[in-house]
Amino acid sequence: MKGLSKLTGIEISADKEVLLCYSFDSSALEGSLPSAVAWPKSTDDVVRIVKFANENNLSVIPRGAGTSTTGASIPLKRESIVVSFEKMKRLLEVDTGNLTVLVEPGIINSRLQEEVEYLGFFYPPDPASLEISTIGGNIATNAGGPRAVKYGVTRDYVMEIEAVLADGSVVMAGSKTHKRAVGYSLKDIFIGSEGTLGVFTKIRLRLLPRPMEILTLLVTFKDLESSGKVVSKIFSSKIIPRAIELMDRFSIEAVERFKPCGLPRDIEALLIIELDGNPNSIRNDAEIIVDVCQKLGADISVAEDTSSKKKIWETRRAISPALYYLKPFKISHDVVVPRNRVSQLLRKIAELSNKSGIPIISFGHAGDGNIHVNIMVDKNNQEEYLIGSNLVKEIFEITISLQGSLSGEHGIGITKAPYIEMEIGKRELELMRGLKNLYDPKGILNPGKIFGA
Numbered sequence: 001m002k003g004l005s006k007l008t009g010i011e012i013s014a015d016k017e018v019l020l021c022y023s024f025d026s027s028a029l030e031g032s033l034p035s036a037v038a039w040p041k042s043t044d045d046v047v048r049i050v051k052f053a054n055e056n057n058l059s060v061i062p063r064g065a066g067t068s069t070t071g072a073s074i075p076l077k078r079e080s081i082v083v084s085f086e087k088m089k090r091l092l093e094v095d096t097g098n099l100t101v102l103v104e105p106g107i108i109n110s111r112l113q114e115e116v117e118y119l120g121f122f123y124p125p126d127p128a129s130l131e132i133s134t135i136g137g138n139i140a141t142n143a144g145g146p147r148a149v150k151y152g153v154t155r156d157y158v159m160e161i162e163a164v165l166a167d168g169s170v171v172m173a174g175s176k177t178h179k180r181a182v183g184y185s186l187k188d189i190f191i192g193s194e195g196t197l198g199v200f201t202k203i204r205l206r207l208l209p210r211p212m213e214i215l216t217l218l219v220t221f222k223d224l225e226s227s228g229k230v231v232s233k234i235f236s237s238k239i240i241p242r243a244i245e246l247m248d249r250f251s252i253e254a255v256e257r258f259k260p261c262g263l264p265r266d267i268e269a270l271l272i273i274e275l276d277g278n279p280n281s282i283r284n285d286a287e288i289i290v291d292v293c294q295k296l297g298a299d300i301s302v303a304e305d306t307s308s309k310k311k312i313w314e315t316r317r318a319i320s321p322a323l324y325y326l327k328p329f330k331i332s333h334d335v336v337v338p339r340n341r342v343s344q345l346l347r348k349i350a351e352l353s354n355k356s357g358i359p360i361i362s363f364g365h366a367g368d369g370n371i372h373v374n375i376m377v378d379k380n381n382q383e384e385y386l387i388g389s390n391l392v393k394e395i396f397e398i399t400i401s402l403q404g405s406l407s408g409e410h411g412i413g414i415t416k417a418p419y420i421e422m423e424i425g426k427r428e429l430e431l432m433r434g435l436k437n438l439y440d441p442k443g444i445l446n447p448g449k450i451f452g453a
């Protein structure tokens, strides 16, 4: 690619082997090979790369760890530069008096968690990809995780974002203060923008004190729908656990084949229910939850020590990769419905699976109504693949009919772009497109994402 020499001092590669590694992400979609991959080390480096791209009509694809499941981090055309944040991953400041932390976007979520927990603090957003995904990617997708039930999603912890806009100018959105009422919240517009409005270079996050105690329950069910009913019954008992995660019988089967953990195989579903806080209030809440679960015919066990808690969460986080042990391909979407509609969603998806003959596996953040729906199809079997692909629209229709949303956390990327109008009205879409044009008039930032080609 011509002109790259203008970027002297910045690590950059146009080697085919390298380009190939940055042409796909966890969506299993194949993108185009970019023209180059750059690894900036500072905001100034990012400014130079973006200005160069702007002047040469190249697309800029910001990239964290490439764990996007919607194709949000893959280049769609040859004339593009992937800006990888692998080398901008420093924890810059922990402000204990203000309960904030300043980081570079490439820091891995679990590393941030460990660093602040060591000091007695807590950063709640915990996507199941926390061992690999970056804070920059988490913000660009507004990532959630099991603990979102009680603590909310990434948006709730972002205070300030330094971003490079498409023309190379640098903006500071948000503030260091915990409250602010000055004009529009530009920071909130960046959150969930999937690399289409600006490239984040520094991020200030809010911290909490580390919870005193954590109690983890494993609840097993003989029927799937009862697991959904338990979710709304817990909330109507005025209890907010920190996590309520669902595994249906197929996901249990998949994990047991992938990494045997000794989960019971004669059940239809299990919930991981976790409480945290003051030991006395946890015990009271746990008693109420046990009562609710037993009334719905569930069996309950308690994870007694740290290693059994760790094992339960490793099991939960293994589901996504484990599903490939059932079929070589899956079409997965993370639909979300109001919490009291989870059992209806699970029932309707099970009916769809029975009717079509295609296994559809449900698991995920049941406490938030956010279910990962996995249509298990063989991509090499044309007929099966077509039936499976057509089920996506039906699942979205069911979700919308339950007043839900197409994505609870993974975003739109490429895979959901064709369906966005099922949820977002014409006028609202015009406003979103208007923002995109304002921030990025030439359309160089991560083109083709959210709004389609």
Ligand SMILES: Cc1cc2nc3c(=O)[nH]c(=O)nc-3n(C[C@H](O)[C@H](O)[C@H](O)COP(=O)(O)OP(=O)(O)OC[C@H]3O[C@@H](n4cnc5c(N)ncnc54)[C@H](O)[C@@H]3O)c2cc1C
Pocket (backbone or CB within 6 Å): 025, 026, 061, 062, 063, 064, 065, 066, 067, 068, 069, 072, 073, 085, 105, 126, 127, 128, 129, 132, 133, 134, 135, 136, 137, 138, 139, 140, 141, 142, 143, 144, 145, 146, 193, 194, 195, 196, 198, 199, 200, 201, 320, 321, 409, 410, 446, 449
């Ligand atoms: C096994 C597995 C489990 C998962 N579990 C969850 C889960 O529980 N919850 C959840 O929310 N998601 C989950 N995901 C999806 C994914 O991990 C998240 O979307 C994550 O936030 C992406 O982070 P990343 O660093 O990999 O970003 P990437 O995939 O590299 O990028 C994602 C988006 O962010 C943009 N981006 C990245 N860095 C920047 C930056 N510095 N500035 C501007 N834009 C940027 C990219 O352009 C792209 O649009 C899971 C994925 C996998 C594979």
